[in-house]
Amino acid sequence: MTCIRAAFKSALAACGFLLCVCLGGCGKNNIEEEVKNIKIGVTVYDQYDTFVSQLIDRFNIYASDKEAESGIAINVEVYNAADSQSTQNSQVETMIDDGCDVVCVNLVDRTEPTTIIDMAEKNDVPVIFFNRELVGEDLERWDKLYYVGAKAFESGIMEGEIAAEVFKTDADADRNKDGIFQYIVLEGEAGHQDAIVRTEYSVSTIVDKGVEVEKLNYAIANWNRAQAQTKMSQMLGEYGDKIELVLANNDDMALGAIDALKAAEIIPEKWPVIVGIDGTDVGLEAVKNKEMAGTVYNDKEGQAKAMLELAYELATGGSLNGLELEDGKYIRLPYEKVRAEDVDEYTHNK
Numbered sequence: 411m412t413c414i415r416a417a418f419k420s421a422l423a424a425c426g427f428l429l430c431v432c433l434g435g436c437g438k439n440n441i442e443e444e445v446k447n448i449k450i451g452v453t454v455y456d457q458y459d460t461f462v463s464q465l466i467d468r469f470n471i472y473a474s475d476k477e478a479e480s481g482i483a484i485n486v487e488v489y490n491a492a493d494s495q496s497t498q499n500s501q502v503e504t505m506i507d508d509g510c511d512v513v514c515v516n517l518v519d520r521t522e523p524t525t526i527i528d529m530a531e532k533n534d535v536p537v538i539f540f541n542r543e544l545v546g547e548d549l550e551r552w553d554k555l556y557y558v559g560a561k562a563f564e565s566g567i568m569e570g571e572i573a574a575e576v577f578k579t580d581a582d583a584d585r586n587k588d589g590i591f592q593y594i595v596l597e598g599e600a601g602h603q604d605a606i607v608r609t610e611y612s613v614s615t616i617v618d619k620g621v622e623v624e625k626l627n628y629a630i631a632n633w634n635r636a637q638a639q640t641k642m643s644q645m646l647g648e649y650g651d652k653i654e655l656v657l658a659n660n661d662d663m664a665l666g667a668i669d670a671l672k673a674a675e676i677i678p679e680k681w682p683v684i685v686g687i688d689g690t691d692v693g694l695e696a697v698k699n700k701e702m703a704g705t706v707y708n709d710k711e712g713q714a715k716a717m718l719e720l721a722y723e724l725a726t727g728g729s730l731n732g733l734e735l736e737d738g739k740y741i742r743l744p745y746e747k748v749r750a751e752d753v754d755e756y757t758h759n760k
C-alpha cells in the first residue's frame with residue numbers, strides 16, 4: 411500500500427491544547443472548548459492520473475489555507491489505491507481505525523462501493539465520493555454519503571461545440587473536402603460515467619450543430635497518454651490522413667494522439683483537429699501552442715474546494731447550509747470551454 415502523507419500540523423494540533431474560544435458576541439463569558447484536530451482520509455484510484463493528482467494538490471493547498479484561517483489543525487492523509495478496489499477497501503478500513511473524521515473516496519470501481527459504505531455506516535464516518543460517480547441508489551443507502559464532481563454531459567456538449575465551430579470556420583479541417591467530419595474517439599475507461607457521456611454528447615452535439623460526421627473508429631485508452639499514443643499510432647496506420655478529428659475523452663489522451671503524430675513525423679499542418687477535456691496544465695499548454703484546437707475545463711479547483719469545505723463542516727459538526735448540495739448529497743461543478751484565446755485566463759488565474 412502506497413501512502414502519501416500530506417500532514418498539515420500546526421502548533422495547536424501538536425500540543426492538543428485547550429483554548430479559550432470567544433463565542434457568541436465575545437462578551438464576558440469565555441467558554442473553554444477543546445480545539446479540534448480534524449483528520450481527513452483521501453484515497454485515489456490512481457495517483458498517476460494527471461487530473462486526479464492535480465485535484466489532490468489543490469485539495470491539500472485548500473486544507474492548508476483552511477487550517478490557517480480556522481485555527482483548527484487539519485490533517486490530510488492521501489492513499490493511492492493503485493487501481494485495486496480491494497486495496498482501496500483496506501485503506502478506508504485503516505483510515506477509520508486511524509480515527510479519520512471523514513473519508514474522501516475516488517472509487518476504483520464505481521459499481522463496488524458497498525464494502526466502503528457498510529464500514530463507514532457502522533463506524534459513523536461520513537464519506538465524500540468524488541470524480542468517479544457511483545449510481546444514485548448506492549448514494550441513497552445512508553444519509554452521510556455525498557458526491558462531488560462535475561456535470562459530465564456538459565463536457566461532451568462543449569467538446570462537440572468546439573469541434574463543430576472549428577469545422578465551420580477552418581476550411582482546412584475538412585481535409586478531403588467532402589463536407590463530412592471523419593473522426594475517431596479516444597475513450598477513457600469502459601464503464602466510467604465521464605467516458606460514456608462525453609463520447610455520446612460530443613458526437614451528438616456536432617451533429618446538432620449541423621455538421622455531418624463519419625465515425626472511422628474508436629479506442630479505449632483508459633485516460634492514459636501512453637496508451638492513447640499506441641492506439642493513435644495503430645489508427646494512423648489504418649486510416650492515415652483520413653482522420654480529420656480526434657475527440658479525446660480527456661487531455662492526456664489528446665496529448666497521446668499528438669505524441670503519435672509527432673512520432674510518425676507528420677507535420678502539424680497535416681494534423682487532424684484534436685479536442686480534449688480537463689484543462690490540465692499540459693493540456694492548456696497544448697491549447698496555447700495550438701496543437702489542440704481546444705479543451706473543456708474540468709474545474710479541479712472548484713471540486714477540491716467543495717470537497718474540502720464539505721469535509722470540514724462534516725468533521726467539525728458545522729452546517730452544510732452554505733454548500734448548495736443538490737438533493738442534500740451532490741455538488742457538481744460546471745465545465746467551461748477553453749480555446750487558445752481564453753487559455754491565459756486559466757493558466758494565470760487557476
Ligand code: GAL
Pocket residue numbers: 459460461462541542604633659660661687688708
Ligand atoms: C475524469 C477526467 C479524466 C480522469 C478521470 C478519472 O473526470 O476527465 O482525466 O482523471 O476523471 O476518473
